[in-house]
Amino acid sequence: DAKTTQPPSMDCAEGRAANLPCNHSTISGNEYVYWYRQIHSQGPQYIIHGLKNNETNEMASLIITEDRKSSTLILPHATLRDTAVYYCIVRVAFNNAGNMLTFGGGTRLMVKP
Amino acid sequence: DTAVSQTPKYLVTQMGNDKSIKCEQNLGHDTMYWYKQDSKKFLKIMFSYNNKELIINETVPNRFSPKSPDKAHLNLHINSLELGDSAVYFCASSQEGRVYGYTFGSGTRLTVV
Numbered sequence: 001d002a003k004t005t006q007p008p009s010m011d012c013a014e015g016r017a018a019n020l021p022c023n024h025s026t027i028s029g030n031e032y033v034y035w036y037r038q039i040h041s042q043g044p045q046y047i048i049h050g051l052k053n054n055e056t057n058e059m060a061s062l063i064i065t066e067d068r069k070s071s072t073l074i075l076p077h078a079t080l081r082d083t084a085v086y087y088c089i090v091r092v093a094f095n096n097a098g099n100m101l102t103f104g105g106g107t108r109l110m111v112k113p
Numbered sequence: 114d115t116a117v118s119q120t121p122k123y124l125v126t127q128m129g130n131d132k133s134i135k136c137e138q139n140l141g142h143d144t145m146y147w148y149k150q151d152s153k154k155f156l157k158i159m160f161s162y163n164n165k166e167l168i169i170n171e172t173v174p175n176r177f178s179p180k181s182p183d184k185a186h187l188n189l190h191i192n193s194l195e196l197g198d199s200a201v202y203f204c205a206s207s208q209e210g211r212v213y214g215y216t217f218g219s220g221t222r223l224t225v226v
Contacts, residue, residue, distance in 0.1 A: 034213060043117075043203045043217025044156070085154070100146065100168065101205075101215055103156040 018075040022088030039084040119218040136204030145187035148203040
């Protein structure tokens with residue numbers, strides 16, 4: 001699986017857009033970009049994923065650069081409840097190694113009033 | 114109905130004891146996992162299991178063993194507990210290992226004294 005690099009922490013004002021970057025310069029053609037988040041004391045929660053095109057769902061938007069070497073998760077109107085650790089994961093959709101999902105250090109997003 | 118449920122939520126026990134954590138999923142997923150999150154907050158995969166095979170992270174001591182009585186359950190047994198086993202343990206499930214479809218339980222905080 002490709003390695004990802006995320007800033008360890010970020011702040012965002014409530015109501016503003018939170019833009020969380022992720023670098024994955026060694027991504028392979030068949031690897032997707034996935035985002036999960038972990039709110040304090042809870043299990044991780046899936047947010048969104050994409051391969052090449054930008055994606056949007058009810059939680060967030062995912063912008064992937066044309067060369068696919070980096071991406072940005074956008075929370076359009078951050079709320080206090082979005083305070084969490086956000087994990088960017090690059091992986092093939094399926095693999096034979098038990099399909100295990102590996103988490104890095106993530107970005108700790110603090111949304112402030 | 115909780116999709117992935119773990120019991121107990123908290124577990125305090127003495128060194129040397131043997132304990133189990135139960136996990137049940139009602140999503141019809143075919144693959145289940147156990148993760149450990151230590152005090153530094155890193156999430157580490159321990160096991161991946163479906164009805165075909167068990168994949169073990171090589172760093173997991175053999176004091177830890179998963180037991181699956183049926184497709185909906187994957188319990189974690191820990192023998193001869195040590196202080197370093199104190200952590201939060203998360204169970205998760207997915208269908209065919211699809212990365213976007215991981216659903217996590219709310220975690221079990223194990224404290225070994």
